[in-house]
Amino acid sequence: MTNITTAITEIKTKVSQQEWQQRILECQNSGMSVKAWCQENGISTGSYYFHLLKIRESVLEEKQIVSLNPPKPVSSSEIRIESGRITITLS
Numbered sequence: 001m002t003n004i005t006t007a008i009t010e011i012k013t014k015v016s017q018q019e020w021q022q023r024i025l026e027c028q029n030s031g032m033s034v035k036a037w038c039q040e041n042g043i044s045t046g047s048y049y050f051h052l053l054k055i056r057e058s059v060l061e062e063k064q065i066v067s068l069n070p071p072k073p074v075s076s077s078e079i080r081i082e083s084g085r086i087t088i089t090l091s
Helices: 003-030 034-040 045-062
Strands: 079-083 086-090
Touching (some): 003 034, 003 045
Antiparallel strands (some): 079 086
């Protein structure tokens, strides 16, 4: 693909992702079940969950979950990795 085609594809993907983020927020704030909300809005639950997964993956890609300066290990035989609310401890 040419640079222009690649740029257009990236823009279209980003716009679609933003539209789906808005739909997912509307669903989550509606107080309805996902199934009921999707039926009311003419969206298949499979499509909803597919786009929810893609949004979560893109967020994880944007936020590197590797800490370059991890805190001191609890003991000499443990490694502890923390990022936000996630903590991984390896012995």
